[in-house]
Amino acid sequence: MFGQFIIFTILIAAVCAGTVRNFTTFETAQACKAESCVLPNCRCLSTEIPNGLDVNSIPQLVLLTFDDAVNTVNFKYYEEAFFNRKNPDGCSIGATYYISHEYTDYSKVQELHARGHEIALHSISHETMTTYWDDLSLDGYKDEFGGERTLIAKFADIPEEDIKGLRVPFLQLPGDTSFQAIKDLGLKYDSSWPTLRYQDPPLFPYTLDYLSNQDCPVGKCPTVSLPGVWVQPMVDWTGSDGNVCAMVDSCATPDNAPELLELMKSNFQRHYTSNKAPFGFYIHAAWFDKNPVNFEAYKQFLDYLGTLNDVYIVTVQRGIEWVQNPTTTKDLKNLWPSCPNTYEPTCEATVCTLNKGEEVRYMTQCSDCPDVYPWLGNPLGIL
Numbered sequence: 411m412f413g414q415f416i417i418f419t420i421l422i423a424a425v426c427a428g429t430v431r432n433f434t435t436f437e438t439a440q441a442c443k444a445e446s447c448v449l450p451n452c453r454c455l456s457t458e459i460p461n462g463l464d465v466n467s468i469p470q471l472v473l474l475t476f477d478d479a480v481n482t483v484n485f486k487y488y489e490e491a492f493f494n495r496k497n498p499d500g501c502s503i504g505a506t507y508y509i510s511h512e513y514t515d516y517s518k519v520q521e522l523h524a525r526g527h528e529i530a531l532h533s534i535s536h537e538t539m540t541t542y543w544d545d546l547s548l549d550g551y552k553d554e555f556g557g558e559r560t561l562i563a564k565f566a567d568i569p570e571e572d573i574k575g576l577r578v579p580f581l582q583l584p585g586d587t588s589f590q591a592i593k594d595l596g597l598k599y600d601s602s603w604p605t606l607r608y609q610d611p612p613l614f615p616y617t618l619d620y621l622s623n624q625d626c627p628v629g630k631c632p633t634v635s636l637p638g639v640w641v642q643p644m645v646d647w648t649g650s651d652g653n654v655c656a657m658v659d660s661c662a663t664p665d666n667a668p669e670l671l672e673l674m675k676s677n678f679q680r681h682y683t684s685n686k687a688p689f690g691f692y693i694h695a696a697w698f699d700k701n702p703v704n705f706e707a708y709k710q711f712l713d714y715l716g717t718l719n720d721v722y723i724v725t726v727q728r729g730i731e732w733v734q735n736p737t738t739t740k741d742l743k744n745l746w747p748s749c750p751n752t753y754e755p756t757c758e759a760t761v762c763t764l765n766k767g768e769e770v771r772y773m774t775q776c777s778d779c780p781d782v783y784p785w786l787g788n789p790l791g792i793l
């Protein structure tokens with residue numbers, strides 16, 4: 411009955427809008443039934459190791475992510491920290507970048523992609539009014555994230571289908587709409603959702619076929635069923651003052667490298683010595699600008715991880731692939747027979763001088779300059 415009501419409401423809304431857009435109907439999510447929710451495309455929320463594998467046999471996956479614009483200033487950190495670093499299988503490590511449009515240098519986005527890193531979405535506008543994200547419609551979410559996918563594919567000249575995930579600015583979950591946008595846009599996962607309830611033992615990625623009882627410390631939780639949409643939960647860290655954070659750079663951290671390194675290790679141990687759920691280290695590169703100690707400790711932490719032969723630093727996409735097809739460390743080569751795809755960058759970068767309202771934006775990109783500054787509703791910037 412309720413489902414019919416939703417369908418009816420959506421139909422009326424589409425007719426009232428004057429245009430019939432592509433839309434999916436969404437049913438209210440029910441409690442998860444393990445027998446009807448099986449890998450690789452469905453998983454109930456759980457802190458159990460997928461397929462009951464032995465904790466000593468599985469790899470510890472580590473997810474390094476960065477939010478906001480990629481530019482020449484923060485690119486130098488990625489270059490220094492990542493480009494010569496390898497996993498135990500000899501492949502380069504992978505990080506994930508949730509990119510917002512303004513001030514992004516798209517030639518650098520291509521270079522990250524060419525090195526096998528993951529490019530993901532963090533909206534076009536990155537609107538700072540958090541109520542904007544609460545109130546934004548489904549079409550608004552699709553314009554923000556689908557539009558940005560179009561924009562990145564064009565101006566960084568990378569395949570649109572390689573872009574599969576999103577993070578809502580300020581982790582401001584709106585309930586259902588951002589997740590519905592993932593489904594409608596054919597994306598695969600969200601990584602905007604913090605959890606303290608499932609900090610210890612930590613939570614594995616899961617799908618939204620069924621109702622999630624994950625806590626929602628910021629914003630509202632989804633309540634509709636979204637088959638095949640994955641959540642890469644942002645398991646909280648505990649800062650030096652005992653308070654928790656989803657983005658590590660919003661935690662209280664020591665201002666000297668040795669103590670900061672210890673804080674990183676102690677948060678890592680909560681995963682590594684329990685169920686080995688993927689360990690997320692989520693920051694903005696601006697944290698490195700804030701205090702050089704932060705970058706020092708970060709590199710030392712990666713050095714430490716490099717001494718552990720069951721630790722793999724991978725993109726969020728690969729982390730979810732592992733949960734879908736869980737394998738032992740020894741059998742990882744069956745899951746990933748080859749290293750992440752890499753290539754020589756092809757971008758012939760040009761700087762376009764464009765107007766955003768009264769202001770000028772210099773957009774470095776790999777295609778022809780757009781007519782106008784790309785923005786919501788006009789991601790290709792066509793006049």
Ligand SMILES: [Zn+2]
Nearest residue numbers: 477478579580
């Ligand atoms: Zn952001």
